[in-house]
Amino acid sequence: MWTYLIIFFCVAVVFAIFIRRVLFVLNKKGGRPPKQDLMDDDNEDLPAIPAPENLTKSEEAEVEDLCKKGEELLNSGKEDESIKVFVQALTINGLHVETQQKLAVLYMKKQMFAAASALFKQLCEITNDPVHYSHLGLSLYQQNSFEEARDAYQQAIDLDPSRPQRYVSLAQVYKAMEQFQNAIISLNKAIEMEKENMDFLFLMVELQAASGNTEEAIISLRKLLQIDPENAEAKILLKNLLKSLSD
Numbered sequence: 001m002w003t004y005l006i007i008f009f010c011v012a013v014v015f016a017i018f019i020r021r022v023l024f025v026l027n028k029k030g031g032r033p034p035k036q037d038l039m040d041d042d043n044e045d046l047p048a049i050p051a052p053e054n055l056t057k058s059e060e061a062e063v064e065d066l067c068k069k070g071e072e073l074l075n076s077g078k079e080d081e082s083i084k085v086f087v088q089a090l091t092i093n094g095l096h097v098e099t100q101q102k103l104a105v106l107y108m109k110k111q112m113f114a115a116a117s118a119l120f121k122q123l124c125e126i127t128n129d130p131v132h133y134s135h136l137g138l139s140l141y142q143q144n145s146f147e148e149a150r151d152a153y154q155q156a157i158d159l160d161p162s163r164p165q166r167y168v169s170l171a172q173v174y175k176a177m178e179q180f181q182n183a184i185i186s187l188n189k190a191i192e193m194e195k196e197n198m199d200f201l202f203l204m205v206e207l208q209a210a211s212g213n214t215e216e217a218i219i220s221l222r223k224l225l226q227i228d229p230e231n232a233e234a235k236i237l238l239k240n241l242l243k244s245l246s247d
Helices: 004-029 057-077 077-092 098-110 113-127 130-142 146-159 163-178 180-193 198-210 212-226 232-246
Strands: none
Touching: 004 146, 057 077, 057 098, 057 130, 098 113, 098 130, 130 146, 130 163, 163 180, 163 198, 180 198, 180 232, 198 212, 198 232, 212 232
16 A cells, blocks of 8 residues: 555656746746657766756755655665655755666666666656666666667667667567567677677577577587586577487
């Protein structure tokens, strides 16, 4: 029951934050807000975002204090209490990036993926940061919203193509969509960056086998065994694939 109340409260707060942002844009621009297109492990530094101009100094200080209090509660294992405090901070300043990120990551941890993706979407609009797009992709993937997850991961890659894990995540989305050739293309980008990453190589074998390219999967396994000749899992897979090919 408590979990459902939290979800309801979170949705209400996200809506309130959206309204506050719209009003802020209207006040700042003096007109209608611009039309918006509907559409794993990242720990990079995030860009600093200025506070809304209509916040007082005391409100800014209160938000900072609430954010710190929420983090302290979170570190103490009091997750539900920290959610309340983070939400309270966001009702004052819906553009406070640090609070939004901490709350969104906490929602992910508690498997409240819809609430997490709502916050990550807002963060993407505010920062256009690849880390936020990557987290958005994961939250959408967990909801089986594969097309949206694909778009989020692709945007993260477009903004910063240097992280191989993002190509792997995109490959996993394509795999879930049963678009194995697209998954292989994406995964190849990651393998180009980390040629001896065993996890990447095993996933490539899996994708090739799933797409019916048994011979390619065998070639990949033999390459894998050149890197790690004693890999028992690779030996078993190779034996099974060779048997299936002969049959």
